Amino acid sequence: MTAAEIQFDTDGNLHHFLTIEGLGRDTLLQILDMAESFIDVGHREIKKVPLLRGKTVVNLFFESSTRTRTTFELAAKRLSADVINLNPQRLSTSKGETVLDTVKNLEAMHTDLFVVRDSHSGAAFLVAQHVPPYVSIINGGDGRHEHPTQAMLDVFTIRQHRPDFQNLRVAIVGDILHSRVARSQIHALNILGAAEIRVIGPNTLLPTEVERLGVHVYNDMKLGLKDVDIVIMLRLQLERMQGSLIASAQEYFNLYGLTQDKLEYAKPDALVMHPGPINRGLEIASDVADGPNSVILSQVTNGIAVRMSVMAMLLGGQSTRRQD
Amino acid sequence: MTAAEIQFDTDGNLHHFLTIEGLGRDTLLQILDMAESFIDVGHREIKKVPLLRGKTVVNLFFESSTRTRTTFELAAKRLSADVINLNPQRLSTSKGETVLDTVKNLEAMHTDLFVVRDSHSGAAFLVAQHVPPYVSIINGGDGRHEHPTQAMLDVFTIRQHRPDFQNLRVAIVGDILHSRVARSQIHALNILGAAEIRVIGPNTLLPTEVERLGVHVYNDMKLGLKDVDIVIMLRLQLERMQGSLIASAQEYFNLYGLTQDKLEYAKPDALVMHPGPINRGLEIASDVADGPNSVILSQVTNGIAVRMSVMAMLLGGQSTRRQD
Amino acid sequence: MTAAEIQFDTDGNLHHFLTIEGLGRDTLLQILDMAESFIDVGHREIKKVPLLRGKTVVNLFFESSTRTRTTFELAAKRLSADVINLNPQRLSTSKGETVLDTVKNLEAMHTDLFVVRDSHSGAAFLVAQHVPPYVSIINGGDGRHEHPTQAMLDVFTIRQHRPDFQNLRVAIVGDILHSRVARSQIHALNILGAAEIRVIGPNTLLPTEVERLGVHVYNDMKLGLKDVDIVIMLRLQLERMQGSLIASAQEYFNLYGLTQDKLEYAKPDALVMHPGPINRGLEIASDVADGPNSVILSQVTNGIAVRMSVMAMLLGGQSTRRQD
Numbered sequence: 013m014t015a016a017e018i019q020f021d022t023d024g025n026l027h028h029f030l031t032i033e034g035l036g037r038d039t040l041l042q043i044l045d046m047a048e049s050f051i052d053v054g055h056r057e058i059k060k061v062p063l064l065r066g067k068t069v070v071n072l073f074f075e076s077s078t079r080t081r082t083t084f085e086l087a088a089k090r091l092s093a094d095v096i097n098l099n100p101q102r103l104s105t106s107k108g109e110t111v112l113d114t115v116k117n118l119e120a121m122h123t124d125l126f127v128v129r130d131s132h133s134g135a136a137f138l139v140a141q142h143v144p145p146y147v148s149i150i151n152g153g154d155g156r157h158e159h160p161t162q163a164m165l166d167v168f169t170i171r172q173h174r175p176d177f178q179n180l181r182v183a184i185v186g187d188i189l190h191s192r193v194a195r196s197q198i199h200a201l202n203i204l205g206a207a208e209i210r211v212i213g214p215n216t217l218l219p220t221e222v223e224r225l226g227v228h229v230y231n232d233m234k235l236g237l238k239d240v241d242i243v244i245m246l247r248l249q250l251e252r253m254q255g256s257l258i259a260s261a262q263e264y265f266n267l268y269g270l271t272q273d274k275l276e277y278a279k280p281d282a283l284v285m286h287p288g289p290i291n292r293g294l295e296i297a298s299d300v301a302d303g304p305n306s307v308i309l310s311q312v313t314n315g316i317a318v319r320m321s322v323m324a325m326l327l328g329g330q331s332t333r334r335q336d
Numbered sequence: 337m338t339a340a341e342i343q344f345d346t347d348g349n350l351h352h353f354l355t356i357e358g359l360g361r362d363t364l365l366q367i368l369d370m371a372e373s374f375i376d377v378g379h380r381e382i383k384k385v386p387l388l389r390g391k392t393v394v395n396l397f398f399e400s401s402t403r404t405r406t407t408f409e410l411a412a413k414r415l416s417a418d419v420i421n422l423n424p425q426r427l428s429t430s431k432g433e434t435v436l437d438t439v440k441n442l443e444a445m446h447t448d449l450f451v452v453r454d455s456h457s458g459a460a461f462l463v464a465q466h467v468p469p470y471v472s473i474i475n476g477g478d479g480r481h482e483h484p485t486q487a488m489l490d491v492f493t494i495r496q497h498r499p500d501f502q503n504l505r506v507a508i509v510g511d512i513l514h515s516r517v518a519r520s521q522i523h524a525l526n527i528l529g530a531a532e533i534r535v536i537g538p539n540t541l542l543p544t545e546v547e548r549l550g551v552h553v554y555n556d557m558k559l560g561l562k563d564v565d566i567v568i569m570l571r572l573q574l575e576r577m578q579g580s581l582i583a584s585a586q587e588y589f590n591l592y593g594l595t596q597d598k599l600e601y602a603k604p605d606a607l608v609m610h611p612g613p614i615n616r617g618l619e620i621a622s623d624v625a626d627g628p629n630s631v632i633l634s635q636v637t638n639g640i641a642v643r644m645s646v647m648a649m650l651l652g653g654q655s656t657r658r659q660d
Numbered sequence: 661m662t663a664a665e666i667q668f669d670t671d672g673n674l675h676h677f678l679t680i681e682g683l684g685r686d687t688l689l690q691i692l693d694m695a696e697s698f699i700d701v702g703h704r705e706i707k708k709v710p711l712l713r714g715k716t717v718v719n720l721f722f723e724s725s726t727r728t729r730t731t732f733e734l735a736a737k738r739l740s741a742d743v744i745n746l747n748p749q750r751l752s753t754s755k756g757e758t759v760l761d762t763v764k765n766l767e768a769m770h771t772d773l774f775v776v777r778d779s780h781s782g783a784a785f786l787v788a789q790h791v792p793p794y795v796s797i798i799n800g801g802d803g804r805h806e807h808p809t810q811a812m813l814d815v816f817t818i819r820q821h822r823p824d825f826q827n828l829r830v831a832i833v834g835d836i837l838h839s840r841v842a843r844s845q846i847h848a849l850n851i852l853g854a855a856e857i858r859v860i861g862p863n864t865l866l867p868t869e870v871e872r873l874g875v876h877v878y879n880d881m882k883l884g885l886k887d888v889d890i891v892i893m894l895r896l897q898l899e900r901m902q903g904s905l906i907a908s909a910q911e912y913f914n915l916y917g918l919t920q921d922k923l924e925y926a927k928p929d930a931l932v933m934h935p936g937p938i939n940r941g942l943e944i945a946s947d948v949a950d951g952p953n954s955v956i957l958s959q960v961t962n963g964i965a966v967r968m969s970v971m972a973m974l975l976g977g978q979s980t981r982r983q984d
Binding site for chain 3: 065066067068094096098100113116117118120121122123
């Protein structure tokens with residue numbers, strides 16, 4: 013089974029959430045629509061719904077990320093689940109043995125859902141292949157592969173402002189090569205029927221044959237931003253920029269940093285997005301990050317609702333499934 | 337707005353808790369009276385009240401402290417809030433940018449209350465200036481400035497034994513210079529009308545012009561302790577005692593360590609207090625710390641009730657405030 | 661009072677859980693029977709019972725162990741308790757002062773139960789001697805002394821498959837010398853009336869006069885495994901194997917590693933057990949760990965129920981006890 017196939021149980025319900033690639037438009041819309049209903053929860057006096065009461069969610073972050081972990085933790089707690097946070101060391105990855113032993117031990121404790129984050133592509137898929145049918149897996153980011161909940165919160169945020177994807181022109185700017193976020197976004201935007209997706213960056217930061225993902229390639233920022241509705245900036249991880257990938261941070265900012273100047277090539281009401289955390293003055297100027305086009309903080313807010321939606325879909329309907 | 341002014345919302349209700357300085361007697365008494373009602377909760381079979389159910393409290397400790405964090409965590413959980421513990425690294429403090437980005441992200445997740453602890457004076461105030469009106473801030477200790485919940489639990493403990501502040505003589509002993517605790521205590525005791533506040537220590541550990549805070553200065557421990565009702569010992573942080581601040585730990589204990597001998601200069605029923613954690617044999621002898629005059633562990637117990645009180649006051653009345 | 665005596669309150673109810681040694685058969689059976697009733701909770705849609713609602717459980721792990729801590733955390737949360745996880749540094753152990761100060765502070769916060777894990781034998785007992793009567797202590801592993809909840813989950817797992825201990829032959833294999841797990845298991849099996857307990861290992865890893873614990877000693881694995889019903893493998897901690905305790909990891913595996921070959925000397929339906937985490941290829945071959953005789957993951961599942969049982973017994977009946 014592929015990662016896309018394994019995501020559904022025999023009744024056709026979403027059971028794991030590992031990749032955007034291979035999902036249908038209906039599934040994505042279902043997640044977005046349910047997330048809509050959870051947006052309200054964050055505004056209530058009592059920000060709780062009892063949907064996952066008595067369930068145990070494990071944040072299994074082999075690659076640590078306080079910020080992403082916090083959003084999953086809050087989402088689970090607002091659904092009334094119990095949450096366990098773990099940052100295990102990967103002692104042996106040769107056969108994935110240690111990872112799977114860790115998972116098997118946790119699942120023996122009758123945990124219901126794992127959010128798996130790992131620096132290796134395919135980690136969440138590997139775990140999903142080995143858990144019993146009553147355990148669900150969410151991919152919280154796997155290597156350079158996918159970060160599907162991030163992409164869902166991004167398209168959720170876009171839909172809040174631009175409900176009609178068919179006329180939508182989106183530019184994704186920066187280090188596409190290393191970005192699981194970009195990969196998931198491209199799949200989600202294509203599935204939802206965006207009119208055009210552009211990727212903008214130096215050739216050293218673009219995957220070979222990136223066009224096959226269904227995007228147009230630009231090396232020039234101003235040409236690439238021309239008349240787009242959405243500008244998605246990616247985080248540049250300087251520690252990955254060894255060798256000759258970029259000339260310097262300053263040079264990178266000059267060419268690909270989003271400034272008010274460059275933003276003017278996009279549509280006047282273009283949305284500026286970023287998965288965070290932002291590097292001010294590296295991939296984005298502070299005045300743009302905090303400016304009127306920016307919806308960066310809305311993305312964070314929506315991230316809770318989208319993760320609640322995915323968790324509720326995976327666990328909400330499994331009441332009669334566990335028969336061990 | 338000053339830190340004192342920003343603490344109140346437009347209806348005059350306490351909205352942040354940043355400093356003791358500048359608060360009125362009524363506000364302090366209101367906190368103490370509500371804390372009184374929470375003392376009982378710690379004795380109940382079920383140590384929970386539902387006041388903050390569905391609220392999210394974030395312990396944002398840039399300066400780590402397991403002990404203080406635990407008291408805030410327990411206070412929040414006994415009020416039925418969800419708690420997130422974070423110990424972020426301060427990557428860039430030049431403009432407070434990273435701190436504020438962290439806070440803005442957390443507040444975008446619809447968190448309700450931040451307990452901010454930081455080694456920089458003014459950190460909690462800085463955060464309070466930048467959060468939207470539906471988010472409250474508690475100063476969990478900022479640099480050498482203030483530690484207001486600690487001072488409130490101290491005066492709460494004093495009031496349990498000596499309800500009448502007007503005849504109260506209090507000595508605070510040790511490193512006043514670096515102590516945010518001492519600063520908050522002095523303000524609280526003055527506001528509540530204590531008859532006399534003395535500070536005792538070597539000149540190297542006293543702020544210049546400390547008298548302007550409304551205290552009497554003593555370099556000699558026995559003279560300073562003469563007939564006081566309350567002896568508050570401060571923790572000596574040896575790692576700060578570089579250079580010539582003190583001659584040696586032994587010399588310090590001889591001159592300023594609280595022993596049974598020196599305690600006899602105070603009133604026979606004088607209370608011995610310490611914010612903890614204590615350094616036995618450095619600023620206080622073990623037999624005094626564990627002796628009949630000591631209320632050090634009562635301070636810890638009261639710390640939960642006082643923090644519950646502050647949290648309930650800040651969040652209890654905001655039901656109609658969030659309109660975003 | 662000995663550790664065994666201090667475990668009971670004046671009414672004869674279990675109040676601390678520190679050692680298996682010295683407990684009676686009835687107490688062990690009571691724990692096992694109540695654990696039975698909690699097994700079902702892990703299978704429910706809502707894995708919660710309200711028994712410890714409003715109680716505070718502190719995991720006080722001076723020696724860190726994510727895995728054991730997680731099982732206690734899950735057990736407490738499924739009983740609806742609030743949980744605080746602490747990993748304090750041991751600054752001063754000469755007189756146990758720092759440990760006791762930490763405990764006294766936490767108990768002043770009105771916490772109800774401490775799970776104490778420490779690398780020093782007797783640590784949990786030391787703490788139990790100093791807490792007030794309304795605080796209970798569970799030994800989560802102390803030095804080489806005991807790990808009583810582990811032994812209880814082991815005998816629980818054995819009883820699931822072999823309810824009759826009177827005909828039971830058990831072999832414990834490996835580093836008996838350093839193993840608090842083995843020590844607790846031997847006591848539990850003897851108290852429950854197992855027919856024969858064997859320990860198997862090189863003399864360098866056996867305590868002197870180990871026979872006095874009521875076991876038979878074997879240096880040869882095949883002789884030792886002959887016709888046993890239960891094979892309990894111990895984790896080999898290579899970092900402790902300095903000097904000449906074992907020749908090499910390979911040599912150790914050859915002599916004492918559990919392989920399919922060696923397992924054939926035991927009864928055909930012998931249970932293979934291990935407290936985890938397992939070292940595949942060091943003390944146990946992967947195919948045996950994952951094979952049909954292995955109940956290693958059942959041990960993990962049962963560990964939650966057994967810990968819930970102990971917690972419920974210690975705290976369940978104390979409703980009228982706190983009178984401070």
